[in-house]
Amino acid sequence: MNDNRVAAARFGKSAISRRRVLNGGTALGAYFLLPRSAGAQHQGHDHSAMGLDPGPIVQAAAASVDQPLLEPEVRRSVNGVLNTTLSCRYTYKDIGGLKLYLRSYEGTSHGPTLRMKPGETLKIRLSNDFPPNRDALPQNMALPHQFNNTNFHFHGAHCSPSGIADNVMRSMVPGKKYDIEITLPKDHTMGTYWYHPHHHGGADVQMASGMAGAIIVEGDFAGVPEITNAKERVMLMSQVVFDAFGMIENFSTVFPETATRFLAINGQRRPTITMRPGEVQRWRLVGSQYQDDFFLELEKHNLNVIAYDGIQLRSMQELKTLVFAPGQRADILVQAGAPGIYEFRALPYDQGHPSPVGPLARLVVEGDPMPMKLPAALPKPPFEDIKDSEITGRRTITFSATSPEADAAGHWQEFTFLVDGKTFNPNRIDQRVKLGAVEEWTIVNTHFHDDHVFHIHTNPFQVTQFDGKRPADLVWRDSVIVTRNGGTTVFRSRFLDYTGVFMLHCHMMNHEEMGMMQTVEVYKE
Ligand SMILES: [Cu+2]
Incomplete structure (x- = not known):
């Protein structure tokens, strides 16, 4: 099969035509595309340009597929408090017939599911049981480094970003234990949330290793x-993703788009x-x-x-x-x-x-029929729409990047990922928002090559425009796509409850780890 047919089988026609445009349909272009299209999913990334080709990886027969879906262990709140421990450590994980040696929560494929209610407190004693970091700090701290440092982020929570709460500026180093205490307000939205590490430098590698867990804020759709x-x-x-040793010890294991x-x-x-x-x-x-x-x-x-x-x-x-x-x-x-x-x-x-x-x-x-119904209607959603008259300010934030022409197999150091023209600097405040503000933000993506995913901590937002169009339903979110090549996403958000410093960033973790992140400070006058 020639490479175009392989690619067509795998990705469909639109991907092919776009690639032809990018590469001018030349033989050279087709050559460079081969690893991306034909080998992308099964033979791993292309390091041949760097002389680091790990060689073929023998995939075990698919003996471990078609097993019943297992869910992570559940830990629940008791008397208003979910008190638990989380150990961050290496473990062998059996995934898809392979034995991988990866970082984990609790030695399991994903962390336990935490179940709590609005108004309750999550208390975690986090033990960083990773070995010491072997690498020194890089000259540019915006870039990946020291994959054994960690911390804890309650993704989507409306809660304090400060102190020992949902504070992703904390550094939790190997060999030490840390307390985390996050209290949700009584009127917190109920639904599906999650947690993951957010320490800049190593969060991407840790999440790619399966360091993530669900948090269920219980009680939604009562009466349905x-x-x-x-x-x-x-x-x-x-x-x-994993390397020839079944591990993730190098950023180039996670970065190529073919990984x-x-x-x-x-x-x-x-x-x-x-x-x-x-x-x-x-x-x-x-x-x-x-x-x-x-x-x-x-x-x-x-x-x-x-x-x-x-x-x-x-x-x-x-x-x-x-x-x-x-x-x-x-x-x-x-x-x-x-x-x-x-x-x-x-x-x-x-x-x-x-x-x-x-x-x-x-x-x-299979089995006997079980007649059940879908709901005829849903109850009133938790938030009122943000009206024009509420808006106290507007701002525009631009995601951009530079990338090489044939970038699928490109080395990560050939790329830059920027917000408002700069990489992340934890010592700089990028967006200052007065407590009580209600703002409309326009996120622009000028990167010609990739869609990005805008995510902000602490306060959810209501999407009012997507690429110039008003969506049929004005959905509330904490993460939203911003399409490439001039795409825009407009949303509105209320900054009413919490002061402190938190993050906005691209949730494609390769991009975040290379600096596509900003600080936001909500301040009280
Ligand atoms: Cu991105």
């Missing part, structure tokens, strides 16, 4: 039995999910994949979305496909159809480079 009676599943998405070996849910390759015909289940999808968008489809079934990013929608979205970016969550109701086996998968999608494709899980519908 079609939802509360549905069996729930927590599903943490991942792009599985993904295969996709997984909860650290399992193509697990099975069993349902009865007519049964409704609630799948809590967590966008814990470290870098790329997933274009999701469940064969012959709708994805009925009831919440994004832990925030209830005003009406259910009945979708055939869903673009699911890193950082995002989607709570979907799946109603099983006729008996059979259906693939839950990531389809080809052009996010600037082809997003990873492949099976995520298999839905097995």
